[in-house]
Amino acid sequence: MGLLRRRAGSTRVTAEGVTIPSGARDVREVYPDPLTTRQRWLLGLGALMLDPKLGSCARLHPAAVVHPERTAREYRASLKSLWEIDDLSSLLRALTSLLRVGHRGELVGALGHPPLAWDIARVAVLPRRAFAAGYIDESTAWELMEAAADAPYRVYDSWGSYVRDNLAGRNAWAGRRHDWMDQHVLRWWSPGMRDESPWQSVPWPAGRLPARPETRAARTGGER
Amino acid sequence: MSAPDDRDRIPDDDLERAADVVSLYRRTMTDDFAGECEGFANALSVLHWAQGARGLADAARATSAELVEVCRRMMMMDQRRYRPALAAALRLAAADQRNARSALPLARESAALFGAAAEIDPGERVYLMDSLVLLSGLQADLRAPAEAHQTAERALAIGRRLVTEDPDGYRPALITALRRLGSGDLDPAVGIARGTDAVQLARQQARADIDSGLPLLVAALQDVSVRLAAGGREADAVAAFVEASSIQRHLPLPDTPDPARVPHSPRVPPGDQGDRVDTLIAVSDVVCQLRHRQDDPGAAAALPAWLARLGTS
Numbered sequence: 001m002g003l004l005r006r007r008a009g010s011t012r013v014t015a016e017g018v019t020i021p022s023g024a025r026d027v028r029e030v031y032p033d034p035l036t037t038r039q040r041w042l043l044g045l046g047a048l049m050l051d052p053k054l055g056s057c058a059r060l061h062p063a064a065v066v067h068p069e070r071t072a073r074e075y076r077a078s079l080k081s082l083w084e085i086d087d088l089s090s091l092l093r094a095l096t097s098l099l100r101v102g103h104r105g106e107l108v109g110a111l112g113h114p115p116l117a118w119d120i121a122r123v124a125v126l127p128r129r130a131f132a133a134g135y136i137d138e139s140t141a142w143e144l145m146e147a148a149a150d151a152p153y154r155v156y157d158s159w160g161s162y163v164r165d166n167l168a169g170r171n172a173w174a175g176r177r178h179d180w181m182d183q184h185v186l187r188w189w190s191p192g193m194r195d196e197s198p199w200q201s202v203p204w205p206a207g208r209l210p211a212r213p214e215t216r217a218a219r220t221g222g223e224r
Numbered sequence: 225m226s227a228p229d230d231r232d233r234i235p236d237d238d239l240e241r242a243a244d245v246v247s248l249y250r251r252t253m254t255d256d257f258a259g260e261c262e263g264f265a266n267a268l269s270v271l272h273w274a275q276g277a278r279g280l281a282d283a284a285r286a287t288s289a290e291l292v293e294v295c296r297r298m299m300m301m302d303q304r305r306y307r308p309a310l311a312a313a314l315r316l317a318a319a320d321q322r323n324a325r326s327a328l329p330l331a332r333e334s335a336a337l338f339g340a341a342a343e344i345d346p347g348e349r350v351y352l353m354d355s356l357v358l359l360s361g362l363q364a365d366l367r368a369p370a371e372a373h374q375t376a377e378r379a380l381a382i383g384r385r386l387v388t389e390d391p392d393g394y395r396p397a398l399i400t401a402l403r404r405l406g407s408g409d410l411d412p413a414v415g416i417a418r419g420t421d422a423v424q425l426a427r428q429q430a431r432a433d434i435d436s437g438l439p440l441l442v443a444a445l446q447d448v449s450v451r452l453a454a455g456g457r458e459a460d461a462v463a464a465f466v467e468a469s470s471i472q473r474h475l476p477l478p479d480t481p482d483p484a485r486v487p488h489s490p491r492v493p494p495g496d497q498g499d500r501v502d503t504l505i506a507v508s509d510v511v512c513q514l515r516h517r518q519d520d521p522g523a524a525a526a527l528p529a530w531l532a533r534l535g536t537s
Contacts (some may be wrong), residue, residue: 057455089453091229096446099472105280105479113486114479147469151477155486162510165486182501189508198324200508203516 018105022090024067032061037202038091042145044159044198045152046125048166051180052187057198060129060138067222075133084131091130098123099147112170116155117162159199163188239278242271261298265291265309272316281320282338288317292330297390311337316356324365326382331359333374348399353382361408376405380418387425393418399425399440403447412455419448423464438475442468 009136012020020026035043035058043057050057055178056064063071079085083094102119124145131141157161167185188197249264251510269289275284295310321327338352345446356379356533399422406418422444430437445468453461 001427086463087453088458092446092450092453092461095465096450099446100443100478102479104481108479109278113481116477116479116481143462143466146466147472149472151480155481155483158509158513159484160505161486163277163509164505167501167505185501186504200512200515204513 001069020065020066023066027056027059027061027066031061031068035059039142040202041205042124042142042196045145045162045204046121046123046128046149047188048163048170048181048184049125051123052185052193053134053199056196058196060128060141061132062125063132071132072134075129076135079126079129079133079135083132085126088130088140091126091135094126095144095147097124098126098145104169107169107172111168115172116151117164117166117168118173120148121166121170129142144167144216153205156204158204162204163199181189201211239271239274239280241294242267242274244272256299257297260293261301263299265294265313267296269316285317285320285322288313288320292317301369304344307337307353307472308341308345311341311355312351315351315358318358318362324362326367328359328362331355331362333354335359349382350386351399353386353397355380356382357404360405364408364410367410371412373414377410380405391428395425395429395432396436396440399429399444403444406451408446412451415451415458416448416455420443423448436456442471445471496508 011022039060040057043060045193047055047057050062054064055062058064071108083090085091085094098119102122104114104116104119107118108114127136127141127144130136131138136144152162156165163185167181172183187193190197193200245267246264249260249267252260253264262509268287272284272287272291275287291313292310292504295306295313299307299310311334314330314337318330318334319328321330335352338348338355342348342352356375360372360379361377362377363369379401380398383394383401386394387398402418402422402425406415409415409418423441426437426441428437431442445464449461449464449468452458452464485503
């Protein structure tokens with residue numbers, strides 16, 4: 001990799017400043033295939049849930065740096081402790097709960113409207129984390145993330161209005177504004193993230209969404 | 225997180241109005257219980273609904289407990305007339321309880337009263353089914369699978385008979401019963417079978433009445449997807465969830481905001497960190513939109529000015 005320079009020991013640093021510890025790899029090396037516009041749009045819906053210093057929207061896997069053993073273990077631990085997700089069934093239960101109820105109804109009193117973006121962002125990011133944890137395969141993750149795709153573009157008119165409502169919902173749910181969450185927003189909008197951040201590089205759809213990727217049902221002749 | 229509920233959210237001020245009406249009744253009840261009790265019970269029901277819609281679980285639990293006491297007094301006046309009202313109040317109170325052990329006797333009494341009422345008025349059978357569904361879920365929670373199964377089968381037998389008599393009228397109630405029983409049953413195979421029945425009935429309902437049928441079909445598919453995955457049928461589970469999502473695309477999500485009510489301007493006081501973030505979001509958003517529309521001469525001309533503003537924000 002020409003982009004990488006050597007550091008003392010076996011740690012590497014990419015041209016973007018991402019430190020890659022010994023035994024770990026840049027997510028783009030592990031998953032070399034680039035994403036479609038539609039897929040990058042889906043990743044953008046959940047981007048606020050990722051720390052841009054550690055997370056990535058370059059690939060489906062939400063980590064910028066992937067360690068073959070440690071990363072999946074860490075995602076399993078966080079999904080279990082934060083969401084009680086430890087398999088496909090509990091993931092589907094969580095997604096269904098967010099789509100049906102979420103937090104948006106409870107937050108009407110605080111914001112004057114239900115902050116749909118806060119629930120949708122989590123629907124968009126949980127399948128990525130479940131993929132990283134090894135609970136689902138890549139095509140399943142994309143199919144589940146499609147559940148988040150339609151509602152936001154009917155409600156919001158730009159990445160700006162979506163992100164602002166996502167942040168407002170998150171802050172109202174937490175009961176306060178967190179600096180680190182603001183820092184996520186600032187970094188995803190920063191000029192240095194122009195190519196990686198979907199908010200900057202993928203247009204908000206006007207009138208219709210970017211085309212859907214080929215689905216498993218289509219590939220198998222729509223057997224259901 | 226509160227339980228899924230298909231009731232419309234009520235305006236914020238209705239809770240206060242409902243509480244005012246209950247207060248007015250409380251003042252007159254001591255003088256004329258017999259004359260005012262029905263109105264008071266209705267007012268308590270409305271207040272309970274408003275509290276539930278606002279997520280005020282403790283207040284709703286207190287209101288349903290008071291409603292049970294009022295309905296008990298009413299039933300002492302006229303057993304036949306007020307038995308269904310007490311049965312319904314008990315079901316509300318059971319559903320409000322924090323744990324299955326305290327809810328169980330209330331649900332059991334509700335089912336017994338609705339059973340007695342249904343012998344006199346067959347129209348009460350659908351409410352008997354609902355109480356049995358609740359009771360079965362509580363029995364399952366308390367690890368009494370044999371009792372839970374027996375109660376569920378009794379509920380479903382009633383529901384299936386009702387659908388035979390009036391398919392369009394009672395199919396939605398049976399679908400809901402099957403979904404709840406399918407989600408709560410301890411045996412995955414039984415849960416999947418009930419969930420699959422719910423999906424098939426919801427498809428029939430969608431063919432008969434698309435407006436009521438599609439939301440039921442989405443809910444039934446989502447529920448059965450969870451059970452299919454738990455039963456190891458992962459491909460079927462994902463397919464059911466994906467089908468639910470593709471149908472949902474044609475329906476509004478519950479609690480989807482009106483686009484006109486979503487604020488597009490900063491909501492935080494000027495000068496703090498939030499103001500900087502909101503400004504950055506607003507400016508960055510415009511810059512990116514213009515960048516994507518560079519084939520538009522007007523937009524392209526405005527881009528440098530916006531970039532300069534972003535640099536100084």
